[in-house]
Amino acid sequence: MSHVAxxxxxxxxxxxxxxxxxAEHVQALLKQRFGLDVGLLGMTTRxxxxxxxxxxxxxxxxxxxxxxxxxxxxxRAHLAVHSLKDVPMDxxxxxxxxxxxxxxxxxxxxxxxxxxxxAELPQGAKVGTSSLxxxxxxxxxxxxxxxxxxxxxxxxxxxxxxxxxxDAIVLAAAGLKRLGLASRIRATFDTSEMLPAAxxxxxxxxxxxxxxxxxxxxxxxxxxxxxxxxxxxxAVSRALGGSCSMPLAAHAVWHGDTLHLNAALGHGQETTxxxxxxxxxxxxxxxxxxxxxxxxxxxxxxxxxxxxxLATP
Numbered sequence: 361m362s363h364v365a366x367x368x369x370x371x372x373x374x375x376x377x378x379x380x381x382x383a384e385h386v387q388a389l390l391k392q393r394f395g396l397d398v399g400l401l402g403m404t405t406r407x408x409x410x411x412x413x414x415x416x417x418x419x420x421x422x423x424x425x426x427x428x429x430x431x432x433x434x435x436r437a438h439l440a441v442h443s444l445k446d447v448p449m450d451x452x453x454x455x456x457x458x459x460x461x462x463x464x465x466x467x468x469x470x471x472x473x474x475x476x477x478x479a480e481l482p483q484g485a486k487v488g489t490s491s492l493x494x495x496x497x498x499x500x501x502x503x504x505x506x507x508x509x510x511x512x513x514x515x516x517x518x519x520x521x522x523x524x525x526x527d528a529i530v531l532a533a534a535g536l537k538r539l540g541l542a543s544r545i546r547a548t549f550d551t552s553e554m555l556p557a558a559x560x561x562x563x564x565x566x567x568x569x570x571x572x573x574x575x576x577x578x579x580x581x582x583x584x585x586x587x588x589x590x591x592x593x594x595a596v597s598r599a600l601g602g603s604c605s606m607p608l609a610a611h612a613v614w615h616g617d618t619l620h621l622n623a624a625l626g627h628g629q630e631t632t633x634x635x636x637x638x639x640x641x642x643x644x645x646x647x648x649x650x651x652x653x654x655x656x657x658x659x660x661x662x663x664x665x666x667x668x669x670l671a672t673p
Contacts, residue, residue, distance in 0.1 A: 368397040369574075372428040372437035375402040376513035378535050382563055383441045385538075386461075389581060401437045403427050425566070429455055432568055439574070440566045443535075444559030444590055447566070449598040456569040460590055462583035464534035466561035466611060468494065468554045469545040471521060471536070472528035477547045478502060481527060488520065488529040492607040496626025497554045498530065500635050514539065530554075534561035555609035555624045558593035562586050585614055588650040595654025596623045600661065600670060610657070612650075619644040623657045627669045636664045 369390065373383035380402070387398045404427075425447060428440040432455070444460060451457065475481050478501060488510030489495060495507050508526065510517055514535050521529045533548055565578055593610040600608065607626040612619050620641045627633035638660040642653045658666075 368399045369439070370399050370401050370437040372401045372403060372431040372440040374428070375404055376515075378443075378514050378539055379441075381538050382443065386439075386441045386563070386565060386581075389461075393580065394577060401431060403431065429566070432566070438567065438571070439578070442564050442566060443532075444562040444564040445532075445557045447559065447564050449558075449594050451566070454569050455566055456571075456575060457564050458567045458571075458575045458578035459565040459581040460559075460583065460587045461563045461565075461581060463562040463586045463589070465537055465548070466556045467533045467551060468530050468549045468556065468560075469533040469536060470528055470547040470549065471518070471531055471544050472546050473521065475528055475546065478528075478549075481505065485527040486525075488517070488526040491530075491557070492628055493557055493609050493626070494530050494554070496607040496628070496635065497609065497624070500626070501553060514541075518544065532556075532560055551611055551613075551622070555622055556611045558597050558608070558610040559590045560611070562590050564590075588612075588619060588644055588647065589614070591647045591650035592619060592621050592644070592654040592657075595651040596621070596657045596661075597654075599655045599658030600625070600666060606670065610654070612653075615641075617643050617645075619650065619653060621653050621657050623661060625661050625666055625669055633669065636661050636666055636669065638664065 371383045371387060373379050383400050387400065390396045390398045425440065425442055429452065431437040432440060470478055483504050484506055486506045486508055487498060488508050490509050490511050498505060498507055510520065510529055514531065517529055517531065520526065533545060536542055536544055567574055567578065589612040592612045596610040597608055600606065607628050610621065610623040612621040618641050620639065622639050625636045638657050640653055640657045640660065642649065644650045644653060
């Protein structure tokens, strides 16, 4: 197998506890499945360094992946593991998404030391999140809440809550569960209330586009239902010019062979504008059909007036 993959194979990863868990998870899979010698290359990204501004103001979630891509380009690593919701909808030329693993819980979670649910939060309670999607969805559920920026890795966010800076914070359930912190979850939002971000809860493996043998090997790790779901979700965002400065939610679920895709778009500035919501479904057998379903959802959002929501102020 030495002609298939370099030895040792190196995974580029951010150094947060969650990122390392994700990289180690893929490392273990590659060792178990293929008997490969796999190491980790830990890195600090711009997204980890800039903590005083929201991501949408400093370049978006791509700040978490750019340095890892540079390591691939320079041959210092051979693959990178990402939370898929952090991966830009259009990868730079020369890079490819080789695999998506089976999704963990895709939902958002309410974490609080005092209150057991969103409904229990008092009028004007301070809730932390830096996701524009979560901001607009929370505002639609509880317009009275004081929603404050919350940056940093998972442990940093929890520490800020524990220090009393917030009454509650909203985090992805997947990250908490992966780190054995499920006990911190006070309530999990139903997807009908808080529709997840495209790719939330899924791990993606990125490689150089011309790494043919490695891509072919990694394709064995693809979890097909998740792979098709996230293609549909990401296509919504791509068709609307998606970035993290867009408060867009997109989440697909399977019912038999039919993929049901829900999408919602909020207005980033005008909080009184209603959420735009659409739901589409189709029998989906491949990535092209999944992407077409996402494009249909985007077209329906445009028909509801999405362009007026997307215009930059």
